[in-house]
Amino acid sequence: MICEVEAPRCVFRDNLLEGASGGCTLAKNKKDTPLPVLPAGGEIIDTHCHLDMGAYREDLQEVLDRARGAGVGRLLTIGIDLESSREAVRLAGAHPGIYAAVGVHPHHVAETSDDDYRELRRLAAQPRVVAYGEVGMDAVRNYAPLAVQMEHFRRQVRMAKELSLPLIVHDRETHDAIMAVLEEEGPFSAGGVMHCFSGDRELAVRVVRMGFYVSIPGVVTFANAGMLREVVEAVPLERLLVETDGPFLAPEPKRGKRNEPAYVLYTAHKVAEIKGVELAEVARQTTANAEALFGMREG
Ligand SMILES: [Zn+2]
């Protein structure tokens, strides 16, 4: 059943296939660079993935084992609608190291009812739910009119505040609208993150001033990601998170393939290179940042 809805759920399907003649074929031809290795005992958190998706149905335990083996012992799986939020909570209860966020992604707001929001509120109180999201707006796929997306975004921003949960924001080419809502509805004592950040350095500075974190996806490893690299340069390591957004947006050298939590190390490695620091330092600081925002301290 999940398979049938997989295509519309592919939030970044167009990005995944970006440069239709490029992405996938390039990945195939590329030498398989080994995963960067953390020093013994090192740890890093994947702060955004979608473990409930069909892409992991066959081998989720192996995906989690590979993550743990690479030092990604804790991760945050994100709900995009009521059903996936339920599944996120279930996964968090079933596996060590997994935490959950619940919420309705802008792609799915049109079919979300008042009853669904009541149920989400109940889910949000479950153990191991550490954030509300992902919520926001998306002008690229436009599954609902932007006015409808904004109404649901505002409603969920208010819910996150009432629940005292940090907010996970999805923003695709809706920077002004997103910032307007956040600035009107703030301040946010539980904080938040702009996930899969796609704005420029000016927007990043505004986001940080608001007290939010900026989360860097695997896109930062792509050859054409100059703007995102500038963002990494501009934002202090103390305000950065790293994420896979798996199964979407695999970093180089896995671009075009299924993404998974272990690959957050490719992203962290690129962040370290841009910042001119060791990978271990990026791992240590982004882990501390994720703990400061989400807790996630029980293993
Ligand atoms: Zn998103």
Ligand SMILES: [Zn+2]
């Ligand atoms: Zn996502």
